[in-house]
Amino acid sequence: MQYLVVDSGYSYEWVATSNGETPDNAAIVGMDGREPFYIGRATMDGEKCVGKIVKSQKVCLVPKTGKEFQYKKYDILCINRIKHVGM
Numbered sequence: 001m002q003y004l005v006v007d008s009g010y011s012y013e014w015v016a017t018s019n020g021e022t023p024d025n026a027a028i029v030g031m032d033g034r035e036p037f038y039i040g041r042a043t044m045d046g047e048k049c050v051g052k053i054v055k056s057q058k059v060c061l062v063p064k065t066g067k068e069f070q071y072k073k074y075d076i077l078c079i080n081r082i083k084h085v086g087m
Helices: none
Strands: 010-018 028-032 034-044 047-054 059-064 067-071 073-081
Touching: 028 047, 034 059, 034 067, 047 073, 059 073
Parallel strands: none
Antiparallel strands: 010 073, 028 034, 034 047, 034 073, 047 059, 059 067
């Protein structure tokens, strides 16, 4: 089992995107075969629901009731390095 660990030197944000677009700072959280996948979220029934993004499929896959639902518009989790300013 692997875990996403939060490092105090970074901040995380959701970035709106679609159709398999992945910003350079998108958080890679695992592999689907040979391809990396990312954490995504999409609006399902009026609520933000977490899923996975596999770039080649160009959708965010959100699980519900044993099925995966596809969303072409979604948010992707991105990582930003915090710049520390000297005093």
